[in-house]
Amino acid sequence: MKITKVETFQIAPRWLFCKVSTDEGVSGWGEPLVEGRAATTRTAVHELADLLLGANPLHLEDCWQLMTKAGFYRGGPVLSSAVAGLDQALWDITGKVRGAPVHELLGGPVRDRVRMYNWVGGDEPAQLAESITAQVERGFTALKMNATGRFRRLSNRAEVAAVLERVELARGLLGDERDLALDFHGRVSMADAARLIPLLEPYHPLFVEEPVLPEYLGLIGRLVGPVPLATGERLYSRAEFLPVLNNGISVVQPDLSHAGGISEVRRIAALAEMFDVPLAPHCPLGPIALAACLQIAFATPNFLIQEQSLGIHYNVGNDLLDYLVDPGVFRYVDGHIERLTGPGLGIDIDEDAVRRADELGGDWHSPVWRHTDGSLAEW
Structure with a gap:
């Protein structure tokens, strides 16, 4: 069996899919994407495809080594995301050939x-109660919210109080039996993170996500305490996760569409297990990324919980189920998804729908936020 073709499809709301075809008629799908940099990642996919054409897709590890190490310059979000989507597609092909789910x-x-858990906003807290109530009614037992909106480098007392007010509102609606995760989204400075995190302890968050920006992760050990800290959506390899594990984080959050795909994330999970740290993959993306995450989840002992984006605000007009032949594979029962049993990634992509969407295109970019003085703010 040989790889004969690699195609990419850039579609709304902010997704990039790839299809890997073979000379025996078996094809696989992946989701390589840097959000807001879809066109750049698309180019990287086709550059890597030149290495794969003619290769045996069942030689998964050799293909991964080829994609990650055949170039002198390695890593980073664009290359790692391109590798991730192609790797997902190769696992999809292998599962289909073997007649087994990944x-x-x-x-x-x-x-x-x-x-599973769902995101309920928090940037602007006005709709928070409505969003939380809706997700509880859908059966979710865990939710995540942004702890802040735009946040100054050193907050005043009123801004800290506003964070605690929205967390108290959420905890009151969820009760003690459901879990609440909080996302700092890299918006909070080290000083404010040190001030805020101890104040959150009475609300018993499942974890606080991205308490500081990735460039300051060398300092994250200063924040470690009773409140579990999670990070990893902007880390792309085992090598990048090892220092934060050594610094005492509680949850690793690699993204299956960023961190080298299934091949690398399973190794990140094994590394984290050596630190007694669970895995909670980041996934605010499309159906292929979610299917890849679920395959890892079903086979990983130290898995904790899975993010998903069905119904998220990004997806208005285009959602995960729109590109599946059988949307029932992502049916939620009591906030859970039952084990996928189909071969490969366990989903069937509606290729006609994908090709139509690619013709329309989708070009999303991250919002640009500014502080009241005009300086750039972290989104």
Whole structure:
């Protein structure tokens, strides 16, 4: 079997899909993407495709080594994301050829269903109560919200109080039996993170995500305490996760569309297990990325919980189920998804829908925020 073709599809709301075809008629799908840099990542996918054409897609590890190490300059979000999507597609092909879901190829399932969480806003707290109530009614037992909107480098007392007010509102609606995760989104300075995190302890957050920007992760050990800290959506390899694990983080959050795909994330999970740290993959993306995450989740002993973006504000007019032949594979029961049993990634992509969407295109970019003095603010 040989790889004969690699195609990419840039579609709304902010996704990039790739299809890898073979000379035996078996194809696989992946989702390589840097949000807001879809066109750049698309170019990187086709540059890497030149290395794969003619290769055996079942030689997964050799293909991964080729994509990651055949060039002198390596890593970073664009290259790692391009590798990630192609790697997902190769695992999809391998599962289809073997007649098994990817999680069986990873050693077999260790759980029957995966607990999911959904995002409920928080940037602007006006709709927070409505959003939380809606997700609870859908059966979710865990939710995540942004702890702040735009945030100054050193906050005043009123701004700190506003954070605590929205967290108290959320905890009151969720009760003690449901979980609440808080995302700092890299908006909070080290000094404010040190001030805020201890104040959150009475609300018992499942974790605080991205308490500081990735460039300051060498300092994250200063924030470690009773409140679990999570990070990893902007880390792309085992080598980048090792220092934060050594610094005492509680949850690793690699993104299957950024951190080298299934091949690398399973190794990141194994590394984290050596620190007694669970895995909670980042995934605010499309259906292929979610399917890849679920395959890892079903086979990973130290898996914690899975993010998903069905119904998120980005997806108005185009959502995950729009590109699936059978949307029922992502049916939620009591906030969980049952084990996928189909071969490969366990989903069937509606290729006609994808090609139509690619013709229309989709070009999303991150918002640009500014502080009241006109200086750039972290989004």
